[in-house]
Amino acid sequence: MLKMTHLSKVYRTEVVETYALRDFNINVSEGEFVAVTGPSGSGKTTFLTIAGLLETFTGGQYHLDGVEVSNLNDNERSRIRNEKIGFIFQAFNLIPDLNVFDNVEVPLRYRGMKAPERKERIMNALERVGLASRSKHYPAELSGGQQQRVAIARALAGSPRLLLADEPTGNLDTQMARGVMELLEEIHREGATIVMVTHDPELAARAQRNVHIIDGQVVDLAEDPRFHQAVHAARANSPA
Amino acid sequence: MSGMFVHNLRLGVASLRRNPLLTTLMIMSIGVGVAASMVTYAVFRAVSGDPIPEKSAQLFAPQIDNRGPQYNHHGEPPDALNYTDAMALMRAHKAPRQTLLFQVGLSVMPDDPHKMPFKALGYATYGDFFTMFDVPFQYGSGWGAEEDDARDAVVVISRSLNKKLFGGENSVGRRINLDDRQYRIVGVTENWDPKPRFFDMFSGNAYAMPSQVYIPFTHAVAQKIDSYGNNNCGMDGKRGEDWDSWLRGECVWISPWVELDTPEQVQAYRQFLDGYAQEQRRAGRFNWAPNNRLRDVPAWLDSEHAVPPESRISLSLALGFLVICLVNTIGLLLAKFMRRAPEIGVRRALGASRADIYRQFLAEAGMVGLAGGLLGLVLTALGMLGIGLVFEPQIAKLAHLDFALVLLTLLLAVTATVLAAFYPTWRAAQVQPAWQLKSN
Numbered sequence: 001m002l003k004m005t006h007l008s009k010v011y012r013t014e015v016v017e018t019y020a021l022r023d024f025n026i027n028v029s030e031g032e033f034v035a036v037t038g039p040s041g042s043g044k045t046t047f048l049t050i051a052g053l054l055e056t057f058t059g060g061q062y063h064l065d066g067v068e069v070s071n072l073n074d075n076e077r078s079r080i081r082n083e084k085i086g087f088i089f090q091a092f093n094l095i096p097d098l099n100v101f102d103n104v105e106v107p108l109r110y111r112g113m114k115a116p117e118r119k120e121r122i123m124n125a126l127e128r129v130g131l132a133s134r135s136k137h138y139p140a141e142l143s144g145g146q147q148q149r150v151a152i153a154r155a156l157a158g159s160p161r162l163l164l165a166d167e168p169t170g171n172l173d174t175q176m177a178r179g180v181m182e183l184l185e186e187i188h189r190e191g192a193t194i195v196m197v198t199h200d201p202e203l204a205a206r207a208q209r210n211v212h213i214i215d216g217q218v219v220d221l222a223e224d225p226r227f228h229q230a231v232h233a234a235r236a237n238s239p240a
Numbered sequence: 241m242s243g244m245f246v247h248n249l250r251l252g253v254a255s256l257r258r259n260p261l262l263t264t265l266m267i268m269s270i271g272v273g274v275a276a277s278m279v280t281y282a283v284f285r286a287v288s289g290d291p292i293p294e295k296s297a298q299l300f301a302p303q304i305d306n307r308g309p310q311y312n313h314h315g316e317p318p319d320a321l322n323y324t325d326a327m328a329l330m331r332a333h334k335a336p337r338q339t340l341l342f343q344v345g346l347s348v349m350p351d352d353p354h355k356m357p358f359k360a361l362g363y364a365t366y367g368d369f370f371t372m373f374d375v376p377f378q379y380g381s382g383w384g385a386e387e388d389d390a391r392d393a394v395v396v397i398s399r400s401l402n403k404k405l406f407g408g409e410n411s412v413g414r415r416i417n418l419d420d421r422q423y424r425i426v427g428v429t430e431n432w433d434p435k436p437r438f439f440d441m442f443s444g445n446a447y448a449m450p451s452q453v454y455i456p457f458t459h460a461v462a463q464k465i466d467s468y469g470n471n472n473c474g475m476d477g478k479r480g481e482d483w484d485s486w487l488r489g490e491c492v493w494i495s496p497w498v499e500l501d502t503p504e505q506v507q508a509y510r511q512f513l514d515g516y517a518q519e520q521r522r523a524g525r526f527n528w529a530p531n532n533r534l535r536d537v538p539a540w541l542d543s544e545h546a547v548p549p550e551s552r553i554s555l556s557l558a559l560g561f562l563v564i565c566l567v568n569t570i571g572l573l574l575a576k577f578m579r580r581a582p583e584i585g586v587r588r589a590l591g592a593s594r595a596d597i598y599r600q601f602l603a604e605a606g607m608v609g610l611a612g613g614l615l616g617l618v619l620t621a622l623g624m625l626g627i628g629l630v631f632e633p634q635i636a637k638l639a640h641l642d643f644a645l646v647l648l649t650l651l652l653a654v655t656a657t658v659l660a661a662f663y664p665t666w667r668a669a670q671v672q673p674a675w676q677l678k679s680n
Contacts, residue, residue: 049674054589075593082591093586097254109247110591154590 001162001193002028002051007060009046009216020046021216024060028195030161033188035207036197037227043216044197045166051195052085052164053077065161082110086155088184090167092147094139094154100126101135104154111158125153129183145176152183163187165196169203181206201230245603252604256611259576263608266572270612273565274653275619280551280558282624282645283631286638287447288547291434295374296537300498300506302329302513305531306490306520311474317531318472319544320442320492323461325516330366334512335498335505337372340457341365342494343443343469348453349417350405360401360418361468362453363440364460370396370427372499373439378402380412380427383456387426391462395423396454402428421463423455435638438537441544442495443469447635467493510534548635566660569608573664577601581671588673597669605661606654613653617641620649 009021021043028034038044049055050062053069062069065084069077087093094103104125108118126132129149131142139147148168155163168184169177181203188194196207204210210231212221221228256263290296304325305317312318321329326340341363348360369375370382379402383394395416402411415422433450455465464483473479473491480486500506510532517530535543577584584597592600621641628636 052589054674055672075595078588078591078593078596081589087589093582093589095583095586097258097583106587107590109244110587110593110596112244115243 001030001032001065002026002195003061003063004047004051005061005063007050007062008058009043009050009055010058019216021050021057023217024213025218026211028193030193031188031191033185033194033208034196034211035204035209036195036211036213037199037201037204037221037231038213039199039224039227042213044199044213046216047213048164048166048195048197052087053081078110082107083158084161086158086160086163088148088151088155088163088165088168090170092139092144092151092171094147094150096139099136099138100131100142100150103139103150104157107154107158121157121159122153125157126150128156129153143176144172145179148172148176148180149183152180152187156187161193163192163194165194167198167200168196169200170198201227202234205231205234244599248600248603249607251600252607255576255580255604256607262572262576263611266569266576266608267611267615269565269568269572270609270653270657271615271619273562274613274616274649274656275623276558277555277562277652278616278620278645278649279623279627279639280555281648282620282639282641283627283635284547284551284555285645286640287436287551287635289435290538291436291438291541292373292537295372295499296438298499298501299372299537300335300500300509300534301537301540302496302498302509303533303535304513304517305528306492306526307474308526308528309531312531315531316543317533318474318492320470320472321494321496322490322492323487323494326494326496328516329496329498332512332516334509335500337368337499339366339369339372339497340494341369341439341497342457342460342467343440343445344453344455344460344465345468346418346453346455346465347420348401348405349420351417360397360452361449362398362451362455364455364457364465366457368499369454369497372497373434375432376430378428378430379410380425382454383426388456388458391458392456393421393423393459394426394456396427396429397425398429398450398452399431400450401452418453418455419465429454436541436546438541438546439497440469440495441540441546442493445469447632447638461487469493506534548631550631551635554630562656566656569657570660570663573605573608573661574667577664577668580668584668584671585673588671594669597671598665601665601668602658602661605657605665608661609654609657610650612657613650616649616653617646620645 004024004026007021007024008019011018011020024047036044036047050057064080095106101122104122105118108121123132126135129152131146131149131153134142134146142150165184169180172180184194185206198204210221212219212224214224221231292299303317303319304321305312306322306325307318309315330338330340343361344364345359345361347357349357367383367385367388378399382396387394395418402408405416406414411425411428414425416425431450436447437445471479471491471493479491480489498509500509513532513534514530517526517532520526587597624639624641627639
């Protein structure tokens with residue numbers, strides 16, 4: 001589903017070159033739930049933006065759903081983002097002037113979908129996250145957890161092949177975070193491929209697999225013993 | 241696509257309602273700029289139009305230099321003829337149609353003794369005048385060559401004079417008293433008043449009141465009816481002691497016109513004018529090389545400066561003002577669009593292409609332009625009332641707000657705003673979706 005080989009991302013200024021990712025390799029199979037972990041500044045978010053075709057990379061190869069994406073133009077990248085990828089952001093990123101229904105509709109509009117199909121998908125997605133009754137509310141009228149559920153509904157409405165989540169519970173209190181996490185697990189059980197970036201060992205423990213990044217490279221989790229232990233501890237305490 | 245367009249318009253309206261102050265500033269900026277341009281354009285349009293578009297390339301004003309280089313302004317011959325040269329052109333009859341004309345002012349004595357006499361302005365001319373200038377008739381027609389030759393007391397009156405004297409009935413065959421002479425009415429024109437009055441630029445009557453009477457030139461000269469228009473006798477010229485010496489003198493007061501249908505005819509007429517001037521030189525009347533002109537209507541109006549310079553200047557100033565308003569709008573749109581960078585980033589991440597962002601934001605700019613155009617229409621209508629403060633009254637009343645101007649106002653407002661929005665929209669489309677993730 002998602003395969004990066006010897007991928008690199010370099011930020012250049014006149015005086016300095018900074019490697020955000022270096023000889024980066026990852027392979028996520030269809031139906032997997034992978035947590036990408038690592039300390040702040042390790043390159044997790046850069047990985048996610050490249051994975052989501054929100055940013056280009058400097059070297060190496062990236063195959064998404066069998067397609068080599070490095071030579072795609074802006075339009076083609078936009079289309080793939082729209083059709084194959086669902087994003088869940090830490091800050092929810094709902095458009096404040098649109099109500100819940102219209103927010104969920106945004107990606108479907110860009111797909112050129114007809115109104116009846118859009119409506120059906122939106123209501124299905126909202127029902128799935130338990131917010132069908134709030135479709136006319138504006139984001140400011142919802143709690144943080146509800147807003148993130150709307151964002152998840154927006155990501156799900158287009159039936160993406162891949163869900164990319166960036167610290168999806170980072171802005172939520174523990175209870176809301178648990179609810180959102182349970183929702184993601186449920187979505188995964190239904191067959192979705194999820195790649196979630198997090199620095200929270202408890203969340204990482206709930207994924208099927210951990211990919212740990214330090215200084216822009218995938219490393220064995222054992223190279224970060226404290227995080228390794230925290231993940232193990234969380235797995236041991238997990239009700240699942 | 242159309243569904244998306246409507247959706248973009250809805251988004252535009254919602255966005256504009258969100259910042260009423262910014263929106264109002266933009267709409268006012270566009271509205272004021274467009275209105276200033278449209279008001280001055282209305283004047284410019286009125287004075288710069290082709291007064292006889294279907295024939296303006298066939299009608300020519302001959303000019304003959306009867307004064308010599310020392311009296312001419314920038315080497316230009318006088319813009320009218322004296323009687324000698326005017327009659328020479330008519331006698332030679334080198335054009336399929338030809339006429340002379342000068343302005344007359346005649347006292348109309350109504351039959352009804354209770355009505356006061358009044359002055360009617362018009363022209364002494366030849367019968368060809370009506371055909372050459374496509375004068376439309378309500379009743380009857382112009383007179384013919386026979387009446388010209390016989391110096392008959394016939395008259396063509398205007399629709400408005402006919403209404404005043406005869407209540408609008410067909411008055412052909414009836415008589416009217418002009419300057420204590422009886423004239424037989426042969427025709428009643430429709431309301432006809434080309435602007436500018438290209439055929440009589442010499443009298444300074446380009447934007448005067450419509451003519452009310454037309455009488456034969458030959459009759460007017462025979463009856464010694466004096467010109468009511470200009471009479472230019474040059475730097476040290478004298479009008480002469482009496483009527484005959486005026487006719488023989490070098491004062492210019494007659495506007496000549498010829499109709500020439502082919503380039504060959506035009507060429508032949510130029511040769512004829514030069515030949516005539518050479519002849520006059522040989523005869524000792526002119527002691528300078530032939531200096532003639534033969535201009536068609538557009539060239540003639542240009543040489544006569546039919547478009548008042550203040551109209552051009554005010555239009556340029558107004559367009560400059562519109563540009564300033566648009567630059568202001570660019571700044572306001574830029575501020576408005578860049579405040580929405582987070583939304584743009586999210587939309588890009590969710591699959592909007594750059595073209596989608598362009599469409600959304602240009603549609604929004606189009607809404608601003610349309611609103612600005614509607615405000616501009618109101619201000620243009622108000623501005624029309626104030627044109628008289630800047631321009632002469634006869635020019636001011638020519639400018640009017642018609643359907644074409646309404647359409648142009650809206651089109652200008654929308655087009656100018658959408659063009660102005662390209663830079664802010666381009667900046668908006670450059671927003672990198674990745675920032676949305678990284679800024680968290």
